[in-house]
Amino acid sequence: MTVILSLLAALAAVWALAYIGAPLLAWTAAAVVYFGALYGLGVIGTTGIVIAAVIGVPVAVLFNVVPLRRSLLTKPIFKGFKAVLPPMSDTEREALEAGDVWWEAEMFRGKPDWTYLMNFQRTRLTDEEQSFLDNETEQLCEMLDEWQITQELMDLPEDVWQFIRDKRFFAMLIPKAHGGLGFSALAQSTIVAKIASRSLTAAVTVMVPNSLGPGELLVHYGTEDQQKRWLPGLAQGTEIPCFGLTGPEAGSDAGSIPDTGIVCKGEFEGKEVVGLKLTFSKRWITLAPVATVVGLAFKAYDPDGLLGDDRELGITCALVPADHPGVEVGKRHYPGAFMNGPIYGKDVFIPLEWVIGGREQIGGGWRMLVECLSAGRGISLPALSSAASKMSYRMTGAFGRVRRQFKMPIGKFEGVQEASARIAGLNYKMEAARVLTASGVDTCAPSVVTAIAKYHMTEWMRQSVNDAMDIHGGRGVQQGPRNYLAPSYQAIPIAITVEGANILTRSLMIFGQGAIRCHPYVFPEMEAAREDDLKAFDKLLWGHVGYSVNRGARALTLGLTGSRLAGAPISGPTAPYFRELARMSAALAFVSDVTMGMLGGDLKRKERLSARLGDVLSQLYFASATLKYFIDEGQQEADLPHMQWVMDDSLREIADAFDGFFRNFPNRFVGKALRVMVFPLGRPYHGASDDLGGQLADAMLEPGAFRERMTADTYVGKSAGDATGRMEQAFQMLVKVEPLYNKFAKAVAKGQTRGLTVTDQLASCVEAGILSQAEADEVAAYDKLRYDAILTDAFEPDYLLNRQNGGHQDKVQEARVA
Known part of the structure; x- marks a missing residue:
């Protein structure tokens, strides 16, 4: 014993x-x-x-005894580690080193510091930013008609272009010292989202100069002369920028761009100078057809050694006037009505001074691009996604109450409620993530977080809009000025594709970059091996061993105790969720270490495995963002079911990802052992209940403060002749007259009225004393709004023909030949 x-x-x-x-x-x-x-x-x-x-x-x-350990144990391990360490190109290294790690690192490392999250102050709009949102942005939205823009003009109206220039919408990220607005990332996100709730075309037009492009690159890397030359014009809108990165053979793999810049001597302004001879062919470049200044990314070479001994100088970025000899712009692609097109150039000579950052930044373009991509990924695309989600939420809730089938609002059918709950839950989740991510961009340059936000929020945009389309049925399918869903539906592939295709972002970037950047030991170990620093490697290696043992013990212990030993920063309804996230964070840290240790460089090719671990990291980030948002919003009672739905859904997603990972791990024994370590008592997470989903769906049908908060900073039409205004006014009037309308409908159903038309039936209700004349008038007014709100557009054939090709059959033939 x-x-x-x-x-x-x-x-x-x-x-x-x-x-x-x-x-x-x-x-x-x-x-x-x-x-x-x-x-x-x-x-x-x-x-x-x-x-x-x-x-x-x-x-x-x-x-x-460190010297003894280093000599007898670490040294042979070090030798083997260097032998299996995969080669890393300069481009890959720059991509890994670019940007900052932020809150996602805490979730990855298995022991999140909740104090940091609780104390982190999310960005608040300044008075100036709020005024711009409430006034200039509101005015712009009032000017926009997306049907006219996308189907008739194939462009923004000229007065809209001028308004955007005059009010400096292109200058939100440019500092005030250069004539810009100097707005925060959150302000940019909120403004773009509001515009996108009205017109995707206008939103894309505004967001591109404020994300990856000449403006941002000049602000961060430009020389003083370059900033003085270009930023005032960009701020005033007299210069329209575009940035040429992608091409026919280099989309998401931007590092493979074939475009070249050869260092040579040439003539510029009557003098012989050392410069670059550029040859490039770019595709899918937003604003290229109307740009006055073109940013270009290319690979620089110095075959004659004019700048030094290196012959291959690396990816470089330069700024070139669009009217510079040899530059060809003007043609259009047609992903939608926003300006997008190709850029060509062959043997275009530019001086070295046009390289962004000057001669010292030749070869430094890749780091520039990776660091500045965070704006597009962390601000613009989440803003587009949030706008689509908010409008799906608001309009689907209104439609679900206004539209009746089988004598009841369709929003009350359980099948519809299942889809409605997803729209509501994802909308809450996306707003929490949008606010935290943009606030993070205001604090640092978080490269992994922004990739997470871009991928998942554009995918949730797809889910929300698809669910809204399903609920609306024919009302969402038939295109026309009345359709407020079709523009978002048509824009989904654009958001999914740009700033790194979603498949690549999920399968390669999130975990591939996150595991190396967020891990406290992996990247430093790799650097120690490349520098042949045995002393540093020894310290890192044994620290890593202790780290792995600790995370494994934490994961198993928390699993056996139902997460009860994990800490929570506050009590109340969020506390159990904080503990569950701490448990799954420990599990991710341990599983990642085992996986990287066993698979090494092969993990890079196991994209499905790494994608699943990336899903775990992503859901940990979104779940923690949701808890933060719920607390920052005052833990309001109306928010509670939404917070719970998001947390239950995120934990289910984590369990699904781990389950797929364990089942498909190459070594089945290890896969089963990992499952026992992570889920020793079986799978604990199964998603939100039907009852909880029903609460979310019911809340969508109700007016009030929560609905306004969940759709804040969107544009809703003010008249019954507007796409969204039509449905909104019908909804608001229904809320007011619903008891009377229900009384009328009940009387009709019971055969207490005469006549086949609403007018006759209401008249008989008045005669029978069921309704007063004033009440009948209210019901009649609502019924007129209701019927108009559920109608879809119908067109004369000539209108459709003229809209598409100007009424000329030769244009159709020309298009077919082209």
Whole structure:
């Protein structure tokens, strides 16, 4: 019995030391104390303590005497590590080093610091930013008619272009010192989202100069002369920028661009200077057809060594006037009505001074691009997604109450409520993520977080709009000025594709970059190996071992105790969710370490496995963002079901990702062992209940403060002749007259009225005393709005022909020939 108790005590001690992450000296001291206690209690005698010393002392010396450990243990491991370390190109290194790690690192490392999240102050709009949102942005939205823009003009009206220029919508990120607005990332996000709720074309037009493009690159990297030359014009709208990165053979893999810049001598402004001869063919470049200044990314080469010994200088960015000899712009692609087109150039000579940042930044273009992509990924695309989600929420809720089938609002059908709950839950989740991510961009340049936001929020945009289309049925399918869903539906592929295709972002970027950047040891170990620094590697290696043991012990312990030992920063309804996230964070850290240790460089090719771990990291980020948002919003009662739905859904997504990972791990035994470590008592997460989903769906049908908050900073038409205004006014009037309308409908159903038309039936209700004349008039007014709100557009054939090709059949033939 004593022996069993001794073994249990040893196991408990090992478990406790692993769980708290005790340092090596603490393990050594614990071993000495343990065997000393056994000897003192008579459990082992002199022989036993001698044997323990003979075995234990050399081991303790080996691990604790650093020079000895380094020589006998670390050195052979170091040699093997360097042998299997995959080669890393300069481009890959720059991509990894670019940007900052932020809150996602806490979620990845298995022991999140909730204090940091709770104390993090999200960005608040300044008075100036709020005024711009309420006034200039509102005025712009009032000017926009997306049907006219996309189907009739194929462009923004000229007065809209002028308004955008005059009010400096292109200058939100440019500092005030250069004539810009100097707005925060959150302000840019909110403004773009509001515009997008009215017109995707206008939103894309505004967002591109404020994301990856000449303006941002000049602000961060431009020389003083370049900033003085270009930023005032960009701010005033007298210069329209575009940025040429992608091409026919280089889309998401921008590092493979074939466009070249050859260092050579040439003539510029009547003098012979050293410059670059550019040859390029770019595609899918937004604003290219109307640009006055073109940013270009290309690979620079110096075959004659005019700048030094290096012949391959790397990716470089330059700024070239669109009217510079040899530059060809003006043609259009047609992804939609926003300006998008190709850029060509062959043997275009430019001086070195046109390289963004000057001669010193030749070859530094890739870092520029990766760091500045965070604006598009973290601001613009989440803004588009949020706008589509908010409008799907608001209009679907209104339609679900106005539209009746089988004598009841369709929003009350359980099948419709299932889709409505997704729209509502994802809308809450997306707004939480949009606010936190934009606030993060205001704080640093978080490259992994913005990739997470871009991928998932554009995918949720797809889900929300598809669900809204399903609920609307024919009302969403038939195109025309009345259709407020079709523009978002048609824009989904654009958002999914740009700033890195979603498939690539999920399968390669999120975990591939996140695991290396967020891990406290992996990238430093790789750097130590490349620099042949055994001393640094030794310290990192054994710190890494302790880290892995601790995360594994935490994951198993929290799994066995139902996360009860995990800490939560506050009490209340969020506390259990904080604990569950801490558990899954520990699980991700441990599983990632085992995976990287076993698969090494092969993990890069196991895209489905790495994508699933990326999904876990992403859901941890979104779930923590939701908790933060719920708390920052005052933990309001109306928010509670939405917070719970999001958390239940995120935990289910995490469980699904882990399940797929374990089932498909190459070594089945290890996969099963990992499952036991992460889910020792079985799968604990199953998603939101039907009852909870019903609460979300019901809330969509109700007016009030929560509905306004969940669709804040969107544009809703003010008249019954507007696409969204038509449905909104019908909804608001229904809320007012619904008891009367229900009384009328009940009377009709019971045969208490005469006539076949609403007019006749209402008249008979008045005669029978069921409704007063004033009440009947209210019902009649609502019914007129209701009927108009559910109608779809119909067109004369000549209108459709003229709209598409100007009424000329030769234009149709010309298009076919082209």
